[in-house]
Amino acid sequence: MERNQIIISPEKIREQYVYMDKVRALLGERMQKVHYAYVETFGCQQNEADSERIMGMLENMGYTPTQDAALSDIIIVNTCAVREHAELRALSITGQFKHLKEKKKSLIIGVCGCMVSQEHRKEDIKNKYPYINFLFGTSMNWKLPEILYNSMIKQKRQYHLDCGDIGNIAEDLPIRRESGFKAWVSVMYGCNNFCTYCVVPYVRGRERSRDPERILDEIRELAKDGYREITLLGQNVNSYGKDLEIDYDFADLLEDICKIDGDFIVRFMTSHPKDASRKLIDTMARSPKIAKAFHLPLQSGSDRILKEMNRHYDRETYLSLVGYMRERMPDIAITTDIIVGFPGETEEDFEQTLDMLETVGYDNIYSFIYSKRRGTKASLMEDQIPEEIKKERFARMIEKQSAISSGKNSVYLGSVQKVLVEGRSKTDPDKLTGRNEKNRLVHFVGDDSLIGKFANVRITEAETFSLSGELEK
């Protein structure tokens, strides 16, 4: 597929701006003074980034963002399909919005994201949720103005789901960032890996990279606007560039980002061990702007299970990558994702995963109980693991990692950490909370003027999953 077939043309994007004008004109004709928009987001950071584009377009069409669904004139539910639990929650919330529509007949409700890109869920929503005005898939986000306009004019349900396997890239759409100091920047979309448990390649299409100049322009703007943390996103972020027509990879992109002036740090996610090159690690090691934190999903410590998962690496190659990271950056924080209870996982396989927790010495792990996803190879595998066994293994894993994380946190005692202050702590509103370069949560007493800035905090307490300290004057 040629790149010009993947990139939505400037003419098509301009058409969407014409639709934005048309929706704004329609809203102007309606009597109500303010039209509120609410976006409910499930799932990963890519979905959060997509929701910021969706809200950007809605705002451009004349809507005012609100956090209160009950106030809204339009609600968009941006769904996730990675685990069944996320789908059920999205369906349940969508069901609750029915009551709002009964009270306010003019309320418009749209559902988008990975869940609706699955045929069976599309049919479910079409048939069981007749009050939903429109559905659109992940590659159709850019068409929201047209979809919304048609829904308003034709008073007919709209379905814009099929992007084929390829997917697309849409530039130059409005965006409304949630934060004034932390930004998501999608550098690529989709995935080619087809891990046997994962639905992402089916709902987000094949890997496609944005042009580096477009990404660098976006980051120059963010730096100029004073953003302090930029997180580069991609389902398989370090395979960035493979589809470009120039010789340019993810390490080259990081190198160029680090040349941009500004007091900001760069993070990236999610990496695949098979695409995490030594060149990338060397680039991280010599670039002070890149946070020394690497999220490297392991998924399982058993070579047999890794093969069944179609992950294309084994324990040895994974450990040699970790070894090289530590050689180049001795204090790097390494985190991972683990799936517990993949079909066929024996007690011995699971113990090999537990063993990897200690061997690698992860700073933190994100562990998930395996969830059967329709359409994936693993969902058809025999020997699915009973729920009680999955839960029991999950609990053992958390217990083991908690001890490791505690030990890792205690190393910070007495040190001074540079923290990007994010806001008030949810558990203790007397304290501010932020994250250090290694992505550790740090709580301390301070005033609101520090929010969005870097602060130096001397660590006085280390808990399992967070640190506390005192502001250094």
Ligand code: SF4
């Ligand atoms: S790399 Fe594997 S787990 Fe990650 S998005 Fe692609 S298929 Fe899913």
